[in-house]
Amino acid sequence: MFSVVIPLYNKELSIRNTIQSVLNQTCQDFEIVVVNDGSTDNSAAVVEAIVDDRIRLIHQKNQGVSAARNRGIEEARCEWIAFLDGDDLWDKAHLQEISLMMQKFPDDKVFVTSFEYSDKRAMFRHPRSEPIFKVQNYFKEAMKESLMWTSIVVVHKSCVEVVGGFNEKLNRGEDLDLWARLAREYQVIKSEKVTAVYRVEAENRSVSSFDTSKSRVFNYNFRDSKSPDETLYYKNQITNALRSYLISRRISLFVKLYATHYRYVSLLSILKLKKS
Structure with missing residues (x-):
């Protein structure tokens, strides 16, 4: 059902725990597509040491996180793409929550849960009348609330074919760029349930020089x-x-x-x- 796309670049200290958070899911209908974007450390070896037939490790020369994610989408065998970065963590019920959202809104194609930072910093959230809801105005609401973040987004593969993938010319805000293009074309379904952790202390959070x-x-x-x-x-x-x-x-x-x-x-x- 789900192809979990994980870009990998020099995350040898984090990637095992990240993949384990996927393997621990209560919903077990998934494959894991790890795209090694030219890592120079032992990241690939760490992945190779994890024994599970659902994991596929794909190698490419270093082209940046957008190219790695796009490659993962291309290689995905399932119709639903679940994004996860190589140093973040899912709660064990993440994919189960997405499945519940799909049951409630079977005609929609863009689903996001909620996340928290590992340092527990305060985050603004709009008050909602329902725990799972349609985002009525993405651009207006996103000015105050972090509605979409890579490791909580699940999209139907056809959506990427319509709006395009991650812009490989960008090295800052390439994720927000894609979310905006998706929000123009599709209804965003969101859950208030926190199912992922953004690890602010993870290694190699920013690898590209600022331009x-x-x-x-x-x-x-x-x-x-x-x-x-x-x-x-x-x-x-x-x-x-x-x-x-x-x-x-x-x-x-x-x-x-x-x-x-x-x-x-x-x-x-x-x-x-x-x-x-």
């Missing part, structure tokens, strides 16, 4: 916006990025990003000033 020209906020084209809420969502994302550059005194990055979007984002909004 603002390869970030989602830099490459967004406002002419592609399909609604006022989507426009506002990206204005908010870009404004926050610009503000962070100012605070951290990365002036060259600020100038580069602002020059790209100055028609849509004002200096007053970046500085949180209001016109008198």
Whole structure:
């Protein structure tokens, strides 16, 4: 039923526990597709030492996490793609919760649960009347709440064929870019149940050198916006990025990003000033 796609790059300290969290699932109808994206440590050997016929390890030269995820989608034998990063963990009921969501909304194709950070930091959540629900306005709600994150997303394989996979030209925000494209075309079904842990202390969390020209906020084209809420969502994302550059005194990055979007984002909004 599920193809669990795990990109792997230098995660030898984490990958065993990540895979074990899949093997521990109460729902056992899955395969695990691990795409080794040119790891230079013992990550691949750790995977190979785990004995389970449902695990397939695929090797490719280092091309980045988006290319690894896309390769995993291509190799998937099941119709449902469940994403999981190589250093995160699932609760044993993660796939079972997704299955319950599918039963409640059998005509939908994009399902997400909820997650928590391993350091237990506070997270904003909109109040909901039901534990499993349709997200009514993704772009409006995502400005406050982390609705979608890689290790809680399950999509039908046909969705990726419609909207495209992860943008391999991006090395920042490539996941949010795909979620936005999915939200344009499909209803997002969400559960309040926390079924995954984002391990903030995991090794090698960021492996690519920062290049603002390869970030989602830099490459967004406002002419592609399909609604006022989507426009506002990206204005908010870009404004926050610009503000962070100012605070951290990365002036060259600020100038580069602002020059790209100055028609849509004002200096007053970046500085949180209001016109008198």
